[in-house]
Amino acid sequence: MSSEFDVTETLDVKGASCPMPVVKTKSAVDDLAEDDVLEVLATDSGSMSDIDGWADGTAGVELLDQVEDGDVYKHYVRKTE
Template sequence: MTEYEITEMLDVKGQNCPMPVVKTKQTIDQLAKGEILKVLATDPGSMSDIAGWAETTDGVELLDQDNGDDVFTHYVRRAE
């Protein structure tokens, strides 16, 4: 796993679809270009939900996802 210089961390543990994506979008919109958001979620669906959202959203890049034991970690960059 690559180490990223995290600008902001978002904890959406305990929240289910669509909240992890909604909160991720709200937070990433506040970041400057190039900044990285680390998202912590417990909803297994967040893996595909955040990946799909990032793929179809201009100005957002999904750098990595980590499927942990109980927590799913997502690294999203506000694109240049």
């Protein structure tokens, strides 16, 4: 997958640990319009599985990609409804 998306907003949750990256991601997605893309920057390695699981079980969101960039985990989430 490519991490080149038309990012609408970036959420920086670096330094936050579980469950805060997911909690803050949900809150940020709630404020987006349909088809907007949220980039989430996290340093918690657990955010890879946490955000993937949250997106998989949540209607109205799609996890587009996840990228490990050094110590930062980048997640790209699209609001679909």
